Amino acid sequence: MLLSKARAAAPRRAFSRVAPFRPHLLAAALAGLLGAPAWAIDPFTLKDIRVEGLQRTDAGTVFGALPFRIGDSYTEDKGAAALRALFATGLFKDVRLEIVDDVVVVIVEERPIISSVEFTGLKEFDKEALQKSLKEVGIGEGQPFDRALADRAEQELKRQYLGKSYYGAEVVTTITPVDRNRVAVTFSVVEGEVAKINEIRITGNKVFSEGTLLGQLESTTSGWLTWYTKTDRYSRAKLNADLETLRAYYLNRGYLEFNVDSTQVAISPDKQNISVTVNVTEGQPYTVTAVRLEGDFLGKDDEFKRLITIKPGEAYRAESVADTTRRFQELYGQFGYAFSRVEPRTEIDRETGQVVVVLVGDPTRRVYVRKINVAGNTRTRDEVVRREFRQFESSWYDGRKIKLSRDRIDRLGYFSEINIDTAEVAGANDQVDLTANIKEKPTGNISLGAGFSSADKLSLNFGIKQENIFGSGNYLGLDLNTSKYNRSFVISTVDPYFTNDGVSRAIDVFYRTQKPINSQGQEYTLVTPGANIRFGVPFTEFDTVYFGIGLERTEIKAGNTIPNNYFLYREQFGDTSTSLPLSVGWQRDGRDSALVPTSGFYQRVFADWGVAFDTRYVRATYNVQYWLPLGKKFTLGLNADAGIGKGLNDRPYPIFKNFYGGGLGSVRGFDQGSLGPVDVTGAYIGGNRKLSLNSEFYVPVPGTGNDRTLRVFLWADAGNVWGEYEKASLSDLRASAGIGLSWISPVGPLKLSYGEPLRKFPQDRIQKFQFQIGTAF
Structure with a gap:
């Protein structure tokens, strides 16, 4: 509170203030409560300012908040402003x-x-x-205690538990005073059990069965794998997303007037079970009779x-309308119209169940790019980002080139x-100005891991990699592998812009040992040290x-038998x-993901030509993959891998360049590396030609929803x-x-x-069960 005082009155009077501050109301209230008149202060010249009660806060903090100085004229308004400013610092309980x-x-x-x-x-x-949040x-720790903030923190913690379906969670905040005017804050949590969805009902549906509609939702009732997927946990955000999925399902099948009328969520008295009911109105289906352009x-x-x-002639599909709208805006963007608008309208005839889709286009104005900026990079050099741009400054805005730049x-x-x-x-x-806002991530790592496969058994892997060394965009790495049959030590460096035109250069120095799999226990090893350099030219x-050239030496080390x-x-x-x-090679990768592809196409051709020293040969491989999405949940993957090698200049094809087949990555069900020729000692020696055809039909694990990682x-x-001397025939294929x-x-x-x-x-050697960590087909 503010003390009001008459200059001629008693020499020392004071009021304390408790927020919120209302000077005129407090003065009147105080006068009534104390049975005394409110004191008024006549302005006076301030002779001095003293501060009392400080323990940790610097006096300069107090003086800096005051709106008056020694020698100023002091008034009631300045006193009130001083109290507000001091309380606003958050450092004081009373002033x-x-x-x-x-x-x-x-x-x-x-x-x-x-x-x-x-x-x-x-x-x-x-x-x-x-604690960090x-x-x-x-x-x-170390901050002034505010009870209101502690209460809000408690409520926020409860809200976080509700978001994870802990509806019975309890949070109690305990404030314990300690010495030197400090307090210890403790949040005591009783989490309880997770509330799970035990029932989901959809009512009002007539065209599609309830089971079909429930299959579109991310939320599910409890099942044998929901401990992993957590899809049986209720959250309002997830339910809203499911309702939008349901709406999209109907809109993509012609039901333009579909509506979710209401949703009811009920929780059991023990807060362990939740039932959800969704009430819908389907409306009637509409068929597109025409598409008209306006604008x-x-x-x-x-x-x-x-x-x-x-x-036209098919059911109205909201996805097709949105896709067409997006394509129109992209085409406008290619001509420099960065702010184009395309508005889809529908002309509905309810009696006939027909609809005309009208696309209204407005290009607005054409613009060109004045300047391109890079923001958010603290380590990576601007040029590393700028050289990936295909949109240039002082050129007409081109949306296609900007999207390509972002992808690059x-x-x-x-x-x-x-x-x-x-x-x-x-x-x-x-x-317009373009700004590439980027958020950097760590690009260097030290990895130490172990892998296990039915072929290689236990293998240890160690690697040091820096994909963006010194922020230059260059790669430097060291890899060490200690598997049973294939060991390697590789040092690699890649400069993706060896020339200004984007020609890359890669250098590898390696030392590899390989122990081909055989059936009679022969002990022999292929030891290959070498180095190569490759240049990648973007066409x-x-x-x-x-394009590349290498130098390598292969030594055949034999044990007791070979x-x-x-x-x-x-x-x-x-x-x-x-x-x-x-070496020469070509690659095109159009998959939507290198780790979990669901659509796209991948091709790779690579050839080696031994032109000097002890070996004369040519070796070529071709790999093609195609991924086809079949609906929302299913994916079909097809793979073909072929290779051929031939000796040149009347020399045989080097036996240590042979291909091997069988097992994961080739023909499963057969022992790793066991397909192909067998010599008189019973050893599997591989061959100079190979062919592998693979197909995989992926479905989600029951109970995991649309989780594509499992x-x-x-x-x-x-x-x-x-x-080399065998006739390749399809009748020899294993399946x-x-x-x-x-x-x-x-x-x-x-x-x-x-x-x-x-x-x-x-x-043939059969191996029905096989597994491996770090493999594709």
Whole structure:
């Protein structure tokens, strides 16, 4: 409270103030309560200012908040402003002003300081993360204690538990005073059990069955795998998303007037079970009879019409309308119209169940890009981002090039978020500035891990990688693998812009050992040290051609026994063979994801040509993959992998360059590397030609909803390996089929497979169950 005092009255009078401050109301209330008249202060010249009651706060903080100084004229309004300013600092529990002989005495009572913030009974949330988030809102060690903030923190913690379906969770805040005017804040939590959805009902549906509609929702009732997917946990946000999914399902089947009338959510008295009821009105289906364009389409109506995916004679599909609208805006953007508008309208005839879709286009104004900025990069150099732009400054705005630029920046892998914002230039209605807002992520890592497969058994992996060393966009890495059959030590460096035109350069130095799998226990090893250099030349935005040259030496180290073919090769050419291979390759990757692809196309061609020293050969491989989405939940994957090698200049094809087949990555159901020729000692020696054909049909694991990181797949494989002097025939193909499980685990992609050979030969070795971490097909 503010003390009001008459200069001629008693020498020292004071009032204390408790927020919120109302000077005129408090003065009147005080006069009534104390039975005394309110004191009024006549303005006077301030002789001095004193501060009392400080323990930790610096006196300068108090003086800095006061609206008056020594020598100023002091008034009631300035006193009230001083109290407001001091309370606004949040440092004081109480503040009083006393006036003695033209001296203002500021008497403060500091808020206690929080000595610690602790949690008890916490299981669902991470303690450190909660402490960090609370500190950001004022509840943290070393900060002034505010009871109102503590109460809000308690309510927010309860809300977080509600969001995770802990409807019985209780949170109690305990404030414990400690020495030196400090307090310990403890949040005691009783989490209880998770409330689970035990029933979901949809009423009012007539056209589609309740089971069909429930299959579209992310929320499910409890099942045998919901402990993993947590889809049986209720949250309002997830329910709203499900309702939008339901609405989209109907709108994509012609039901333009579909409506969710209401939703009822009921919770059991023990707060453990939740039932959800959704009431809908389907309306009638509508068929598109025509699509009409209105507005300004830049005189290019035919080009816009070719982009229409709405088909007259079929049911109205909201997805097709949205897709057509997006395509129109992108085409406007290619001509420089950055702010175009396309409005879809529907003309409904309820009697006939027909609808005409009208697309109204407005290009607004054409603009060009004045300037391109890069923001958010603290480590990566601007040029690393700028060189990926295909939209240039002082050129007409082109939405297609801007999207391509964003995709190219994203593919660098250096950033977790990339957004390109368009801003109008003040005072110029035909100019815009582009800003690439990026959020950097760590691009260097040290990895130490272990893998296990039915072929290689236990393997250890160690790697040091920096994909954006010194912010230059260059790659530097070291890899070490210690598997049973394939060991390697590789140092690699890549400069993606070795030239200004985007030609990349990669250098590898390696030391590899390989132990081919055989059936008779022969002990021999192929040791290959070497190095190579490759250049990648971008021919289009999506196609890159690689050229390279290498130097490697392969030594055949034999134990007590060795396969006959290797023995003969050593007898003819010696233990060591040196090669100088030239390489060329081409790659196009159009998959939607390299880890969990659901659509897209991938192709890769690679060839080696040994041109000098001990070996003369050519070796080529071709791999093609196609991923086809079948509805919302299912995916079909097809893969073909072929290879051929041939000796040149009357020399045989080097046996250590042979292909191997069988097992994961080839033909499952057969032992790893066991397909193809077998020499007189019974060893599997591979061949110079191979063919693998694979197909996989993916379905979500029952109970996991649409989770694509955990999927069951049915598979069918065919393939074989042929030796240099064998005739390659489709009648020699081995075939198998089975079932598998794919899981993107914390240690990498895991694939388990069980299958039965459908076509096999007497010498084949069968292995029905196979698994591996870190594999694709």
